[in-house]
Amino acid sequence: MRADARQNLDALLIAARTVFARSGVDAPAREIAAEAGVGVGTLYRHFPNRAELVAAVFTTEIDATAAAAADLLAEHPPGEALDLWITRFTRFVATKQGLSAALRSGDPAFDSLPAHLTGKLGPALTSLLDAAAAAGEVRPGVDPLDLLQAVGDLSHRAPSPDGSPNPMVQLLLDGLHIRP
Amino acid sequence: MRADARQNLDALLIAARTVFARSGVDAPAREIAAEAGVGVGTLYRHFPNRAELVAAVFTTEIDATAAAAADLLAEHPPGEALDLWITRFTRFVATKQGLSAALRSGDPAFDSLPAHLTGKLGPALTSLLDAAAAAGEVRPGVDPLDLLQAVGDLSHRAPSPDGSPNPMVQLLLDGLHIRP
Amino acid sequence: MRADARQNLDALLIAARTVFARSGVDAPAREIAAEAGVGVGTLYRHFPNRAELVAAVFTTEIDATAAAAADLLAEHPPGEALDLWITRFTRFVATKQGLSAALRSGDPAFDSLPAHLTGKLGPALTSLLDAAAAAGEVRPGVDPLDLLQAVGDLSHRAPSPDGSPNPMVQLLLDGLHIRP
Amino acid sequence: MRADARQNLDALLIAARTVFARSGVDAPAREIAAEAGVGVGTLYRHFPNRAELVAAVFTTEIDATAAAAADLLAEHPPGEALDLWITRFTRFVATKQGLSAALRSGDPAFDSLPAHLTGKLGPALTSLLDAAAAAGEVRPGVDPLDLLQAVGDLSHRAPSPDGSPNPMVQLLLDGLHIRP
DNA sequence: GATGAATGAGCTTTCATTCAT
DNA sequence: GATGAATGAAAGCTCATTCAT
Structure with a gap:
């Protein structure tokens, strides 16, 4: 090219x-x-058509979100990295108003999106959860895809202007963390 | 007229x-x-324009949903009435794909919608919660607007074809009820 | 309407x-x-689409050409009427550059055109030929659709500016007429 | 080059x-x-532009058609060569749906086409007619450009799939030949 | 010389909105 | 008041043509 x-x-x-x-x-x-x-x-x-562009943007964003996991892990303690990543994921979902509509549209251009979502974000979140659990910062045994789904559902609304996550998501994260 | x-x-x-x-x-x-x-x-x-029509439909639907509370209370034990109403609210949210977009659009036709939402649905849910709490069927002290919000957030995805509520919503309801 | x-x-x-x-x-x-x-x-x-318009124009033109036969017969001796009508038909064909392409296009909007062509122009030419033959002005037994086809084939090129028919068509007409 | x-x-x-x-x-x-x-x-x-390409293709085809005359004369008896060439010319015309439109378009790229047509095909057909007439196979005195024109007019419609010429053209050729 | 990426005018078609009937 | 015909501003998309690589 x-x-x-x-x-x-x-x-x-x-x-x-x-x-x-x-x-x-x-x-x-x-x-x-x-x-x-x-x-x-x-x-x-x-x-060649709008769906293809939308799919490409979503895919790119998914990739970027997934890739952020490693960066955050490298620069923050595992528990904090997890929180930061979830917040970032929250922002991703909030921006993607069209995502759920796209997934339901049946357009073949979106066929690979679901697999891409779980295939990229699943492992990314797993790495964060594992690191945090190993450090004793969060409870072990949390299914990453369940967590992804729940946070996703709770993040559809527009994000707060200050970038902080949804209060309900915050609650969820609090429950996840092991407090001394 | x-x-x-x-x-x-x-x-x-x-x-x-x-x-x-x-x-x-x-x-x-x-x-x-x-x-x-x-x-x-x-x-x-x-x-006079599309937004006005959309607002009217949403308002009508909100009214109908709110009005259903009294009917359900009259025909069912309070705890059951609560569950049935939440399920109905769930259906309302699922159908209103355009609601959140409308609220964010800034169109003046939608200005009164948020107040209408809390003004109508808040009291409706309050009556249900109060009745169920009085009957000892649900825990007391639940903020109706918080509950509305949470259920709303969890109901954006398309509803199950059988009309049953979202599993996460079900979980929420289970937590609300006092089991013997 | x-x-x-x-x-x-x-x-x-x-x-x-x-x-x-x-x-x-x-x-x-x-x-x-x-x-x-x-x-x-x-x-x-x-x-609703271009093909529909093209078909309508062609149909209208066919109708007008067919209708002209009766008028010409009423106002001219039969042999002359025949010549005049053929000349008019010649003009129709020359104008309809898109006709043959349309017939071959396979677009369903053109499906009824062939039947319309033979159904309207066949009888029109028959009436002229019959009248002229009855008056002893042209040889009898000429198949109208064959004649239509031949004249059509010979008339694809642009018409002379003076409106006179193609020389080859003229030849054909001469052959048709019975000269004393 | x-x-x-x-x-x-x-x-x-x-x-x-x-x-x-x-x-x-x-x-x-x-x-x-x-x-x-x-x-x-x-x-x-x-x-440099589409018209130039179209003109080049037409010119090339005209040349090829003209050149075929000598080949056919060398390999077949003159009367047969004439028929074969006419058939080939028929195919040329049928393929050139755009020819008449091009000639009428006024685009300067097509200015030389008419002269090229008569200049190349005229002599080619003359050679065939002369040879066939000399052999006593066709009537003498037929104007090649008139014949070209007539065959051209009769060949605008799509060719038969079997490659045989238009029935009307066949008739014309029959009339040309001297039958014993 | 060859390539094919980029450009953008231009075409078809849709649809919100107006307004004559 | 109701109707639906008319309007024309978009929008999607294609493709001739140019020009950087």
């Missing part, structure tokens, strides 16, 4: 994420292209 | 609810008018 | 015929709407 | 002919380039 094409693709993904967050997943293609500083044609060259 | 005008208005509200559930809140105005058996012009006479 | 709607429909058919003749059957919908003095929306209200 | 450039040009002409026959003269440039196994850029280097 040519360097400029790669740059455009990246710009499109970033632009799409921005625009989706601002105007929803149904935002005009032209708006996304403009945000990326690119013609509509370029958008359509890279993503 | 003339009798036929009143009939049209009712027909439009029912039609809009049906169509919103089937095709989403962005369904074409014509589709709604057709479902109601009226011309688009009539739709616009009653609701 | 409301009077103004009827007027628009007629205006659209006339405009489409004009534009098709000028710019071909693939002319932009906007051009046709503009020619008719109408918004695009109106065009699409009457003809 | 470099050898590879020459190859590309040939490939493009062949590809264009194929694609034109399959999808019409308005087929996307990309489709033609792909068929030729080159990039669009290469297509545009050789033919």
Whole structure:
């Protein structure tokens, strides 16, 4: 892939994420292209239809969220890393208004999303839970996918402006942690 | 208001609810008018724009949900009435895909919705909780708005085809009840 | 149908015929709407898609060509009427650049065209041939559909500016007539 | 011209002919380039615009059709050679759906086409007619351009799948031949 | 010279909203 | 008051053509 094409693709993904967050997943293609500083044609060259673009953005975001786990673990004590990651995941869910609709749409472009979700986020959360449990900071034996689901359900609403997680999520995290 | 005008208005509200559930809140105005058996012009006479119609449908639904509390209390023991009402509320939330988006849209037509939500559903749930607590069936001291919020958050996903509530909601209800 | 709607429909058919003749059957919908003095929306209200419009224009033209037979017979001696009608048919074919392509396109909107062609033009030409044969002006026993086909094949090219038929068609007509 | 450039040009002409026959003269440039196994850029280097390409393909085809006359004369008795060539010409016309439209388009790229048509095909047909007349197989004195024109007019419709000429053309050829 | 990525005008079609009937 | 025809502003998408690589 040519360097400029790669740059455009990246710009499109970033632009799409921005625009989706601002105007929803149904935002005009032209708006996304403009945000990326690119013609509509370029958008359509890279993503033949809207679903493909949405799927790509979601996938990218999932990947980024999953990848954050390792970074957080490296820079924070395990229990704190877990909390921070959950907060980040919370932000991911809050931004993805279209996610649940997409999953239900039946569009083949979204077929791989569920597997991607569990395949990437499951292991990421597992690594955090395991580290925190090993350090005695959280109770062991929590199923990562159950936790993901619950936090997800509780995070649909728009995030607080200060970036702090939903109070209910906070409660859940509190329950998870072992207090001395 | 003339009798036929009143009939049209009712027909439009029912039609809009049906169509919103089937095709989403962005369904074409014509589709709604057709479902109601009226011309688009009539739709616009009653609701000058789409947001006004959406708000009206939501308001109507909120009212109906609130009104159901008294009926259920009259026909069932208080604890059961509570469960049935929560299930009904769950269905309300699941159908209203557009609700959270509407609340965030900033459209003035939706300005009164939040107050309407708490103003109608709060008291309704309070009456149910009080009755059930008085009968010793549920623990006392539960904040109705907190419960509403939590159940709401947990009910965004599509409902089970059999009409039973979300498993997480079920869990919540179980925790609420006092078991002998 | 409301009077103004009827007027628009007629205006659209006339405009489409004009534009098709000028710019071909693939002319932009906007051009046709503009020619008719109408918004695009109106065009699409009457003809949900281009094929439907093309079919309508062709059908209308076929009808007009068929209807001309009776008029010509009433106003001219039979042999002359025949020649005049053939000339008119020649003009019809020359204008309908898209006809043969349409017939081959497989679009269901064109399904009824072939039957319409033979069903309307066959009888029209039959009446002319019969009258002319009865008057002893042309040889009897000529199959109208064969003649239609042959003249059609010979008339695909643009008509002479003076409106006279193709020389080869003229030859054909000469052969048809009984000269003293 | 470099050898590879020459190859590309040939490939493009062949590809264009194929694609034109399959999808019409308005087929996307990309489709033609792909068929030729080159990039669009290469297509545009050789033919600055679509009309130029169309003209080149028509010219090439005319040349090939004209050239076939000598070959056929060398390998068949003159009368048979004439029939075979007419059949081939018939195929040429049938494939060139865009020809008459092109001639009428006014695009300067097509300016030389009419002269090329008569200049190449006229002499070719003359040679065939003369040879056949000299052999006493066809009547003498037939104007080649008239014949070309008539056969052309009669061949606009899609060819029979078996490659045999139009029945009307067959009739014309029968009339041309002198039967013992 | 070749490639194919990028551009953006232009086309079809939909639909909210207005307004003549 | 009701109707539905008309309007025209979008929006999605395609493709001829240009031009950086």
